[in-house]
Amino acid sequence: MRKAEARVAIAGAQLVSSLVRSLGIGEGAALPGRLLIRLYPGVISELSKSLPAVLISGTNAKTTTTALTKEALSGSFNVTSNTTGANMDTGIAFSLTTRKGTTAGKDLAVFEVDEAYLPDIGSKLETKIVALLNLSRDQLDRVSETRMTASKWSSFFQKNPHITVVANCDDPLVVFAAQSASEVLWVSAGLNFFQDAYSCPVCGGEIDFSDSGWRCTCGFSRPLADIEVSGNTVSVFGKGIEMNLSLPGQCNVANSAIALGVCQVLEVDLDSAARRMSSISEVAGRYKRVSIDGHEVRMLLSKNPAGWVEVFDMVGDDSSVVVAINAQTADGKDPSWLWDVPFELLRGKEVFASGERAYDLSVRLHYAEVSHRVEKDSLEALRACGAKDVSFVGNYTSFQQLRNRLQGNNGSLVSFIRRLGNRVLG
């Protein structure tokens, strides 16, 4: 592609992006990214020349860990990142048009990458480090098997021995994939959901979990951790780093441990990285409290059973909880995973079942013996809460819908423009 044509494609995508953002109908990366790839197919490889990349992938906590890692590295590098969560080829293509700086040795990309796209995107970029968080059931109608994903990751690392992997050694599927890399830093970042980890990816047997780790009769077992978490302290090769995060929950300390692992590989000063990370108090609208008609609402996003384990940790003392479940394409159209979530933990709170699939949730809550009311409209449910401090927990599209409404955006306009864009781009 000629330079002038490339420039036109980029300018066009950026124009669409600012239009999307000024209309308040999205973060402005996915749709312009599709346009960009359509007009300029080689865009990812070409715009990422001499831009070393750190990729962060896994089922849960990608967006938060990417935000933490980006912040931790920003003291030492000009970081280009996709902080809005657009993590497929389209989002990454668009993020590259916002590339920061052109100083050799100082430029770096930190991208969150969808687990199914990791091998493809990782091959197009100058990938230096891959951080692997976890792998568990999510959107089973789209990504059919966790074990298949782990195998694809594994052969990607085999083909790319120059990549250093920072991997969660508590997740057997992650370890299975990471052990084919030539260089691995093991982080004990915890495992929230065991159901997808019991079956050994090596031999098909049943893995035995204990407090000291996990092992299978075939010999596949948990590697020794280089980085460990204990309360608020992250220990990196024995050196203790105090984390004073503004983000709530123990799981975010674990996410920051992964970020510190990346910093360690890049030889960034860990104490200043930790200080930088403590300044983050929200990530793409999550974790923060917003005022809604006299309620202080903590906005939480959780889209699968593993994510819910973190939510129970963060809901904490809030005595009212609104749970909103949708089953659109981006959520996965099959909400049967609700039966893998231990909703019993919400007993004793004031609970509202909300969202387009509130009835599925309501049946689940009945069987968990959680008394609740059904109000499909999340905003109405929040208004009806008795307590001042409320937690709102949505899965992907129900969370975005509420966020759009709180920002005064027109939901039907959003979906109209999205449909229009999809039709035009095919």
Place this chain on the structure above:
Amino acid sequence: MREKIKVVSVLPNLLGTYGDSGNAVVVSKRLALRGFKVDLVRADLKSGVPTDADFYLIGGGEDGPQARAAEFLAIGSPLERALDKGAALLAVCAGFQILGRSFIGPDMEPRDGIGVFGCRTHRFEGPRSVGELIVDPGDAMPGVPMLTGYENHQGITELLDGTRPLGVVRTGNGNNFGPRVDGGVIGRAIGTYMHGPVLARNPKFCDYFLSLVIGQVDPIRDVALENSHDRLYFERINQVLKD
């Protein structure tokens, strides 16, 4: 208090991908609400599968764990022995496949199944069957209306002699072979491609399943619970038939 009932969730660590463990929860609770004392057992590779229980529930899973489960359940035939003693069994998706005469292993080669159901499962070369599945059981199960669930599989399941289908497919693929039917029924064993989990979506189907062992079932007096079931059931049926 009525007699004690034993419910077994069969290898949930290997076969439990699509929330199917919910079926065991729904069975147990609907028994408890009718005054039975329920013992819910999670049978794993270490504990083995008991043969003295009343209800057995087995769910869906990925190819590797599915093959491992089939190998394990072939040893000592615990499910066949339990069925011979009068137990009822519900098998969903991968669980249904391995309880047939053959299924496809992770190496894409056919493997021997347990042989509870007279059926063979082959690999479908077209797209995966993913989406809402509505199955009409006709008059086969007294008091059970159309069934709603969600399917996600690559199989085509051919029913052989002695095993009749669970019902006729109205929406979706189900067995995806020959006449549009889903699942298989032989004696007190029922197989289906519907998860959701299927008993949470279809409480009358659950009650019919219970009746296979405990005889006539009384209505449940928890009105809020039954209302929540009704709302979900009619929303799913209406929504899917409309689309």
